[in-house]
Each structure stands twice: as C-alpha cells, then as structure tokens.
Amino acid sequence: MRARPPIALPLPPGRGDRAGWKGKGKGKGILRLVALLALLLLPHTLHAHAVLLDSSPADGARVERLPAEIRLRFNEAVSPVAVRAFGPGGELALPGPARVEDDGLRIPLPAASPARGTYTVSYRVTSGDGHPVAGSLLFGVGVTPERPEQAEERRRDAALLAAALARALHYGSLLAAAGGALFVTLVAPGLTLPAGRSRMPLVRLVRLPAQVGIAAAAVLLNLGLAGVVLTGGPPTALFDAESWRAALASTGGPSAGIALAGLTLLAVGLRGGWRAVTLTGALVAVGALAATGHAATAPPRGLAAPLVALHGLAAAYWLGSLVPLRAVLRHAPSAESARLVRRFSLGALAAVAVLTIAGAGLSLLQITSPAAIGTTVYGQLWLAKMVGVALLLGLASVNRLRLTPALRGGSRSERDRAQRLLMLSVASEMALMAVVLLLTAGLGTTPPPRALVQPAAEAVTGYSSVATAKGRQAVIELDPARTGANRLTLHLAQADGTPFDPKELTVELTQPAAGIEPLVRKPVRDGPGAYRLDGLALPVDGRWELRIDALIDDFEKAIFRSTLPVDK
Amino acid sequence: MTGTTRAALAAALLLALPATALAHATLETAQAPSGSYYKAVIRIGHGCDGSPTTTVRVRVPEGVVAVKPMPKSGWTLSTVEGTYATPYENHGQTITKGVTEVVWTGGTLPDAWYDEFVFRAKLPEKAAGTVLHFPIVQECEKGVHRWIEIPEPGRSTDDYKEPAPTVTLTAKP
Known part of the structure; x- marks a missing residue:
C-alpha cells in the first residue's frame, strides 16, 4: 500500500493494485459473477493499447515556468488510475484530480512556489481494453532536465576542436619560423634576391620576422586553449583567468615559455644578423615541443623527449624551407636557384631520415599493439597521417630525383619547365604539410593507446x-x-x-x-x-x-x- | 443501481480485463495435444503506435517441425530454413533441418483493422504442461513490435509488455 493515496479518482485502482482493493462485503458475490461474465465475454472483443502520442510539456523539455497543468494525449480514450508528480523538493500535492478531455489527460499542478529544477510526472491509465498503460515523463523548469552533461560535452568537444586547430597553427607557425631561420642561416646565408629594381634580403622577402610574430601569437593561443580543455570549459573560457592558471600550471606553461624565449632569440638574431643567435633561437623554439604533450612524456621519457625534439627539428627544416624555397625558385637566377635547391636537397635527405626514424620510434612508444591502429581514434588519425606523410615523401623524391637534377642540365626550356614543376610541387607539399599538421595536432589532443591500456584508477563512488x-x-x-x-x-x-x-x-x-x-x-x-x-x-x-x-x-x-x- | 454497485461493477471489469491481454499479438489456440498437428493462427490486432503493419515474422521454436505456412493474398510468403538441434524421425527418415522462421511481408494492415496469419506444424511429443514460445516480430511502416519476451523464472507473461505467444501442450488424447 502507498503511504499517501494518489489523487482521488472515480475509478478504483488498476491491476497493479489488485491486492490493495477490497470489495464491500455485500457486493462481493455479484462482483465475482460479473467478473466471471466479463472474463467469458471479453476474449471476443479486440482492442488496442492506448499509446501516449505526445505531452505538454514534452518528455525531456525545458520550460521557463511551471505550467498550470500537464496534458497527456493518447491515441484513444483513457481513464486515469494513478497520477503523481515530483518536483525538486519531493512529491507535489496536486490541487485536484486529473481530468479526462477527449483523448487527453489533464493533470493540474500546484501554482505555489514553482521552484527551478527537474519535475517528474508518473501516470497509470487504463485504455479501452482495460489494459493498464503506465509511464513517466520528465521536464525541467528553468533547467534542462536531462543530459546536462551531454550539452557540456558538446561544449567540451568544441573546445577540443578549437584546441586542436590552435595546436596545428602552433606547430605549423613554430616549425615555419624555426625552419625558415635554418634555411636563411644554413642553406642560403646572406642571400639577396632581385625583387623589382633592387635586391632584397631573403629574410625580408619571405617576411620571416612576421612569421616569427605569428608563431609567438600561436604559442599563446595554443596555451590558452589547452587551459580551456584542462578546465573543461567552452571555447569562450579562453578569456577566463582560471583557464590560463590551469595552463600555466601544466607542462604547457614551461613549453610555451621556452618557445617564446626561442622565438625572441631568433628575432633578435635575424635583426642583428647574428647567425649563431638565430640558429640557437630556432633550436630552442623547436625544443619547446619536447617539453609537453603525451608524445614527449611517454615512458621512457629519456628516449621520448629527444625523439620529439629530433622529429620537430627535422620537420622544421623541411616545412620551414618551403616558403624560402619558393621565393628562391621564383626570384633567383636559374644557376643560383639550382645551386640552392641542391644544397637544400642534401640537408633534406638527412632531415627525412631523422624525421622517419624518430617518428617511427614515437609511434612504437604510443601505439602499443598493431590492433590499436584500427580500433582506436588515435590509431586511425595516425594511419591518416602516415598516408599524408607517404604522399609527401613521394613528392619529395620526385623533387630530388627528377626535378632538382633537371634544374641544372638540358636546354633552357627544360630548365624552366623543371623550375615551374618544382614550384608546383612545393605548393602541393605545403598543402599536404598543412593536412599532416592538423592530423598531428589531432594526435596531440587524442589519448594514445598506451594511455588506454592502463586506465587511471578512478575513485569508485555510487x-x-x-x-x-x-x-x-x-x-x-x-x-x-x-x-x-x-x-x-x-x-x-x-x-x-x-x-x-x-x-x-x-x-x-x-x-x-x-x-x-x-x-x-x-x-x-x-x-x-x-x-x-x-x-x-x-x-x-x-x-x-x-x-x-x-x-x-x-x-x-x-x-x-x-x-x-x-x-x- | 447505487453508486457503490456501479463502482464495484467498473472495478470488476477492470480487474477482469487485463488478464485477457487482447492488445498483444497472440495465437488463437493456446493449448494443443502433445505430438499433434497444430494450426497456428497469429492474430494481429493493431499496428505500431498507429502505423500499419507491413511484415509479420514468426520464429518456430525448437521441436516444432513439418512447418507449412498458409499463403495469404496481398502478402509475400517466405520461409527461413535452419538446422534442428535434435533431428527427428518422420516415416523412418531422419530430418535434420526445416523451417525455423516464417515471414509474411509486403502487405499493409492498417492499425484499425485486424488480420490473421496461419501456418501448420507438428508439435513435439513432450510432457503435458510444456510451454512453447512462438516469438513474433511485427514490423510496421513506422516502428516495430517484438512479441518476443519469454518470462524469466518466477514471472508470467502478464509481467511483460510484449510477451511471445505461447502454446501449452496437453496430454496425448
């Protein structure tokens, strides 16, 4: 028996409450007879269940104020048996009985103190065939009644996406700035190129100082969004002090500091024309990548961090050379550009070797089993990146084996053709590189299989x-x-x-x-x-x-x- | 009649009715002799929340053999064959496989109408009181009803919203 009876109804309870219902002594005999008759007669009639078509408020809806009544609409006439409502403070005392109107049921709600929170309405009705139909629906007053965490997750997903994009920008701009510095100091030191009527230093032609500025801004953006992800806020939490505190307290803080210090050195070196300072700045900036992220922190850390640094340095050489290389191909006299491309190509060979070996080592540390490649998000991103890298290597080998030698030999028209193709190839490399960077940033924000193998021991509650x-x-x-x-x-x-x-x-x-x-x-x-x-x-x-x-x-x-x- | 009597009558009706569970997909004959040839009449009384029925599928339980479905005008009849867990003897022949599922499809039975789907089969020779479950899947234009619930120990079909229709074996005549 229930502690408090449901709303007073003209009908007795349904079969769920059979034990609770007792006939009056006098009518018992007749009742049994009628029941028996009903049993004998009824199997020849056929009815369908009543089905709840809709309700107002709808199940899972959010309303701003508690409505005066709840309407339930069924596909056929129903009779209420028990209707109860619960608010944030417990069960609600309903001001009156539920009324039947056409195919609907109207349940009045108390007007007093409609508190914000989740409300539950539980109903049990009988349909034409006397079959009980029961259910509950939820709605929120001033709040979203259910799955608030899903909404939060959507915001978190947006923050994760923003963080991944910022990270891609961070990687791209940092590698471009550092790599550009490597090119202008190692491949083409002191190079000036004809631009218009005068000659212009390569550094200024490719706007290297501006690239350094972009890289520095990207460092900060990446740091802030990493903090947003850490605190679990929406992307707009970028402007919250809390996000920045969280970011600075993580390994991202020191990494950003190192990156900014490196970029500053680089900028100073470029301005003063001090090659050693520029080079040191570039190395420090790339080294910042080894100070954070799960690639660099994979055990054994003594191996992972240097691998990340080498991988980053090789990637910087390759990626950062593309912009100056295009400028050289466009502006330098053909003999000069052939010499410089060949010089770059020699270094590129070493860079590709380092890049591949360090990348393979890092992959082995992160992806603990071959099966994880197909079954985890990390594995799938990794596979996509490998496809991108394979295409890049394909382009690079065409450049090195076919186009670079063609720049020197043959007729002038052949040289021009090789130069045009090489420029096209370099542009394609840039596009592919951007995709690979996005995928790398995705890897950076996705838990690797190594972390999934040993789930963190969670405090068991509930x-x-x-x-x-x-x-x-x-x-x-x-x-x-x-x-x-x-x-x-x-x-x-x-x-x-x-x-x-x-x-x-x-x-x-x-x-x-x-x-x-x-x-x-x-x-x-x-x-x-x-x-x-x-x-x-x-x-x-x-x-x-x-x-x-x-x-x-x-x-x-x-x-x-x-x-x-x-x-x- | 006094108000009390009216209420009592209403109560009696209410108490009596649910036991019949007419809204379900059911078999017309709920009891049949062990080892007999049984004409199964599946009764479809409504669609899926108002949507018309377009397919009726029945899974033939283990031990029920020699299934012969009755074709139905306006519906495409098909069967699914499977291997029996225990082969059975028929006129000195060992039969290891047969129809395990009957499907009527391509028709349209509006929610407001009623129809029957028929097949014939030989029931197993088992002790009287043995309950055979015939799970039915009723597919509609929108939605599906799966009359497939088999009561867990200690519960009856009344405890379920979509119970599988049953045939209870009686003693051989």
Whole structure:
C-alpha cells in the first residue's frame, strides 16, 4: 500500500493494485459473477493499447515556468488510475484530480512556489481494453532536465576542436619560423634576391620576422586553449583567468615559455644578423615541443623527449624551407636557384631520415599493439597521417630525383619547365604539410593507446552491481546514486567475457515504492559493449528497479534486472 | 443501481480485463495435444503506435517441425530454413533441418483493422504442461513490435509488455 493515496479518482485502482482493493462485503458475490461474465465475454472483443502520442510539456523539455497543468494525449480514450508528480523538493500535492478531455489527460499542478529544477510526472491509465498503460515523463523548469552533461560535452568537444586547430597553427607557425631561420642561416646565408629594381634580403622577402610574430601569437593561443580543455570549459573560457592558471600550471606553461624565449632569440638574431643567435633561437623554439604533450612524456621519457625534439627539428627544416624555397625558385637566377635547391636537397635527405626514424620510434612508444591502429581514434588519425606523410615523401623524391637534377642540365626550356614543376610541387607539399599538421595536432589532443591500456584508477563512488541473463553479463554502475542527475554506465559481455553489443538497448527505471512508473531511456554507446546514460534524473530516493532489455537478435532478448539503492 | 454497485461493477471489469491481454499479438489456440498437428493462427490486432503493419515474422521454436505456412493474398510468403538441434524421425527418415522462421511481408494492415496469419506444424511429443514460445516480430511502416519476451523464472507473461505467444501442450488424447 502507498503511504499517501494518489489523487482521488472515480475509478478504483488498476491491476497493479489488485491486492490493495477490497470489495464491500455485500457486493462481493455479484462482483465475482460479473467478473466471471466479463472474463467469458471479453476474449471476443479486440482492442488496442492506448499509446501516449505526445505531452505538454514534452518528455525531456525545458520550460521557463511551471505550467498550470500537464496534458497527456493518447491515441484513444483513457481513464486515469494513478497520477503523481515530483518536483525538486519531493512529491507535489496536486490541487485536484486529473481530468479526462477527449483523448487527453489533464493533470493540474500546484501554482505555489514553482521552484527551478527537474519535475517528474508518473501516470497509470487504463485504455479501452482495460489494459493498464503506465509511464513517466520528465521536464525541467528553468533547467534542462536531462543530459546536462551531454550539452557540456558538446561544449567540451568544441573546445577540443578549437584546441586542436590552435595546436596545428602552433606547430605549423613554430616549425615555419624555426625552419625558415635554418634555411636563411644554413642553406642560403646572406642571400639577396632581385625583387623589382633592387635586391632584397631573403629574410625580408619571405617576411620571416612576421612569421616569427605569428608563431609567438600561436604559442599563446595554443596555451590558452589547452587551459580551456584542462578546465573543461567552452571555447569562450579562453578569456577566463582560471583557464590560463590551469595552463600555466601544466607542462604547457614551461613549453610555451621556452618557445617564446626561442622565438625572441631568433628575432633578435635575424635583426642583428647574428647567425649563431638565430640558429640557437630556432633550436630552442623547436625544443619547446619536447617539453609537453603525451608524445614527449611517454615512458621512457629519456628516449621520448629527444625523439620529439629530433622529429620537430627535422620537420622544421623541411616545412620551414618551403616558403624560402619558393621565393628562391621564383626570384633567383636559374644557376643560383639550382645551386640552392641542391644544397637544400642534401640537408633534406638527412632531415627525412631523422624525421622517419624518430617518428617511427614515437609511434612504437604510443601505439602499443598493431590492433590499436584500427580500433582506436588515435590509431586511425595516425594511419591518416602516415598516408599524408607517404604522399609527401613521394613528392619529395620526385623533387630530388627528377626535378632538382633537371634544374641544372638540358636546354633552357627544360630548365624552366623543371623550375615551374618544382614550384608546383612545393605548393602541393605545403598543402599536404598543412593536412599532416592538423592530423598531428589531432594526435596531440587524442589519448594514445598506451594511455588506454592502463586506465587511471578512478575513485569508485555510487553503486555498482552485476546482472546476468541468457548467459550474458551486465555490469551496472550508477553514479553518484543520489537523487538528482546520475550517470548510468553499462558494460555488457558475452559468456566468454568478450564485449556484447545488442541490436537494441533499452533501459527502464521504476520506483515502485514511490509509485513512479517506467522511465524509458536509450543509452548511448561508448565503445564495444559499453553504454551510458548521462544526467539520468532520479527524482526520489529509495530502491529503484532497473530493467535492461538487450536485443540479441530479432527474436531473442536478454533482460537484465537489478535494484539500485538511491540516497537522498 | 447505487453508486457503490456501479463502482464495484467498473472495478470488476477492470480487474477482469487485463488478464485477457487482447492488445498483444497472440495465437488463437493456446493449448494443443502433445505430438499433434497444430494450426497456428497469429492474430494481429493493431499496428505500431498507429502505423500499419507491413511484415509479420514468426520464429518456430525448437521441436516444432513439418512447418507449412498458409499463403495469404496481398502478402509475400517466405520461409527461413535452419538446422534442428535434435533431428527427428518422420516415416523412418531422419530430418535434420526445416523451417525455423516464417515471414509474411509486403502487405499493409492498417492499425484499425485486424488480420490473421496461419501456418501448420507438428508439435513435439513432450510432457503435458510444456510451454512453447512462438516469438513474433511485427514490423510496421513506422516502428516495430517484438512479441518476443519469454518470462524469466518466477514471472508470467502478464509481467511483460510484449510477451511471445505461447502454446501449452496437453496430454496425448
């Protein structure tokens, strides 16, 4: 029996309350007769279930003020049996009984103190065939009733994307500035090129100081957005002091400091024409990459950090040379440009070797098993990057083996053709390089398989249990198992322990003691056999009955059941 | 009649009705002798939340053999064959495979109308009281009903929203 009776209704309770209903002594005999007659007569009639078509407010809706009444519309006439409503403070005392109007049910709500929060309406009605139809719906007043964490996740995803783009810009601009400095100091020191009527230093022609400025700005943008990701805020949190504090406290802080110091040295060196200072600045700036990120911090760190530095340096030489190289090809006399391209090409050979070897080493440290390439996001990004790198290497070998020698030999027209093709090839390399950089930045913001192998030990809160059905197992976790928003996590496994992904998965929650009828939800898939429901609002405490329907095939389903204790 | 009597009558109706579970997809004959030839009549009383029914599929339970579906005008009939877990003897022949699923598809049965889908099969020779479940999938233009729930121990079909129709075996006559 319920502690408090539901709204007074002209009809007695439905079959769920059969035990609770007692006929008056006098009418008992007649009743039994009528019941018997009804049983005999009824199988010849056919009716359909009543189905809830819609409601106002809709299930999961957010409204700004508590409406005066809730309307439930069914596909046929229904009679209310029990209707209850729960607010943020517990069950609501409804001001009157639920009324039936046409195919709808109107449930009046109390007008007093409509607090913000999540409201639950639980209903049990009978349809034309007397079959009870029950359900619950949730809506929020001034708040989004369910899955607030999903909305937060969307913002987090936006922040992650912004951070990845900023990181790509950071890598690209830093490598371009450092690599440009390497080119102007090592490949073509003191080079001036004819531009218009006068000659111009290469440094100024390719606007290297401006590139250094962009790189410095990108360092700051990348640092700020990394802080946003750390604090879990939306991209606009870039302007919050908290994000910057978090960023500075992480390894990103020192790395940004090193990068800015390197870029400053580089700029000073360029301005003063001091080659040693410029070169040192470039090396320091690239070295900053080895001070942060999971590539550089992979164990053994003594190996990973130098590999990152070498990988970055080689990438800087290659990437940073493209802009000056194009300028040389466009402006320098052909003999001069042939000499410089050959000079660059010699260094490029070493750079590609270092790049590939260091990259392979880093990949081995991060991707612990070949299977992870296909099954993890990190692995797929890595594969895409490898495709990009393979294309780049293809272009580079065409440049080196065909076009570079052609710049020197043959007729003038052949040389011109080689020069045009080389410029086109360099432009393609730049585009490919941008894609590879984006993918590299994606790798930098995606947890590598190495981190997935050993999940961090999380503090266990809430409630967990195991249910079995049809030889399958469901590990159920409810966090924090208190009234309000909860996260329900499910891990489904076959009898042999391998993950089990049903064709369809439905979760139904009821709280029989509080009279809450089924709340039906579809969990989202997290990974093989892993499912979750975020922001699952449980309006009252007590023992909630959980039923999980997992469709094995079209004709078979496994039903897992569990009781979840929910505290206040 | 007094108000109390009216209420009592209404109560009696309410109490009596749910047990019949008419809204489900059901089999017309819920009991049949063990080892007999059984005419299964699947009754479809409604669509999926108002949407018309377009496909009816039934999974034949293990032990039910010699399945012969009845064609139906306006519907395309097909069957799925499978291997039996336990082969059976028929006129001295060992039969290891047969129809495990019957599918009527391509029709349109509006939500407001009623129809029947028929097949004939031989029921297994098992103890009286044995319950056979015939899971049915009812596909509609929009949505699907899976009448496939088989009660867990300690529960009855009444505890489920979409129970699989059953046939209970009776003693051989």
